[in-house]
Amino acid sequence: MKKGENAMRGTMRLAIALAAIALSVGSARAEGLAKISIVVFGPPSLGAFLPPVIKAQKLDEKNGLSINFQERTPDAYTAQFNSGEFSVGGSAALLSIGLADVRGVKVTYLFNLFDYWGGVVTSHEDIQTIKDLEGKDIAAAKGTTNYVMFDWFARQLGADTSKFSVVNTATPGLIGYALADRATAVQLWEPAYTALHAKMPGIRMLDLKIVDSWEKATGSRNIPYLGVAAHAAWVTQNGKLIPNLYATYKQAAEWVATNPEEAARLIAIRGGEEEKKAITELVRANDRLGMNVKWASDVANEIRSVYSAGRSIAFLPSEPSSETIYSGPKQ
Numbered sequence: 001m002k003k004g005e006n007a008m009r010g011t012m013r014l015a016i017a018l019a020a021i022a023l024s025v026g027s028a029r030a031e032g033l034a035k036i037s038i039v040v041f042g043p044p045s046l047g048a049f050l051p052p053v054i055k056a057q058k059l060d061e062k063n064g065l066s067i068n069f070q071e072r073t074p075d076a077y078t079a080q081f082n083s084g085e086f087s088v089g090g091s092a093a094l095l096s097i098g099l100a101d102v103r104g105v106k107v108t109y110l111f112n113l114f115d116y117w118g119g120v121v122t123s124h125e126d127i128q129t130i131k132d133l134e135g136k137d138i139a140a141a142k143g144t145t146n147y148v149m150f151d152w153f154a155r156q157l158g159a160d161t162s163k164f165s166v167v168n169t170a171t172p173g174l175i176g177y178a179l180a181d182r183a184t185a186v187q188l189w190e191p192a193y194t195a196l197h198a199k200m201p202g203i204r205m206l207d208l209k210i211v212d213s214w215e216k217a218t219g220s221r222n223i224p225y226l227g228v229a230a231h232a233a234w235v236t237q238n239g240k241l242i243p244n245l246y247a248t249y250k251q252a253a254e255w256v257a258t259n260p261e262e263a264a265r266l267i268a269i270r271g272g273e274e275e276k277k278a279i280t281e282l283v284r285a286n287d288r289l290g291m292n293v294k295w296a297s298d299v300a301n302e303i304r305s306v307y308s309a310g311r312s313i314a315f316l317p318s319e320p321s322s323e324t325i326y327s328g329p330k331q
Helices: 002-031 051-056 074-082 094-102 145-156 171-179 192-199 210-218 232-258 260-267 273-285 296-312
Strands: 034-041 065-072 088-093 107-115 119-122 137-140 165-168 185-188 204-206 224-231 291-295
Touching (some): 051 065, 051 232, 119 192, 145 185, 145 296, 192 273, 210 296, 224 232, 224 296, 232 260, 291 296
Parallel strands (some): 137 185
Antiparallel strands (some): 088 224, 107 291, 119 204
């Protein structure tokens, strides 16, 4: 009996010792990682698309980083990023960066994650074009730059957007407005549109002619829209981490493109099988998703075109400075 007890105690001591060693190694490894706190929109949103993949695949750790993603609503995100409460933003809409700059907030767009796509859905038969929405109510997250870009595209099609009666709501509420038919139309983007379509296959999308209008106005088909940005002071102090941060997101995007089904289960973790299937197809097509990870300096001309669009509808009161386009080291 004593021999058995001694053996058991020895085994327990060995297990405890091994666990302590593993914990020590894990702690040492964690201490060696550069910590970055990044504010992002909560789901469903593009800013919340890659973070679960980064954490599940530990891509931040593989690139020497320990990223803490903090989810916020669009209004809270803007306030907390612009104030400097968060130095790095992972739901950085390009026009918001431009507006912050002209208001005196020194920020820079490090790299692009997604090109622009936005849509308007309706189940009302009398609404066939964007212009038909004049005098009607439209649910939208008006505080987002996706809506601002939609405003620009609607005007290219001859619509007077001042005649839209906008019902403002946070992005998570847009799907609910469409499902409950609480507004004539709803303006949204991915992945919200895919989640909605999975629940309501019969809802119609109005054609914004995004590619045609943009190419006619700018000569390009690329529309940088949302990426990662940081305060200039943070960039000065942490410039050596930026290539690692870019590599983390780039690898996440590549993993998503290569593993769409697994990615969908991480991205739509609370969704049903139909939603996960829809996200899988969204990733495979990438036409509405627009996942396009590129350094800001590599799409500088396109960024200036987006700024010009913002100025043309008086969203931007003046031209943002060139410092908003990151041109620092890439390695």
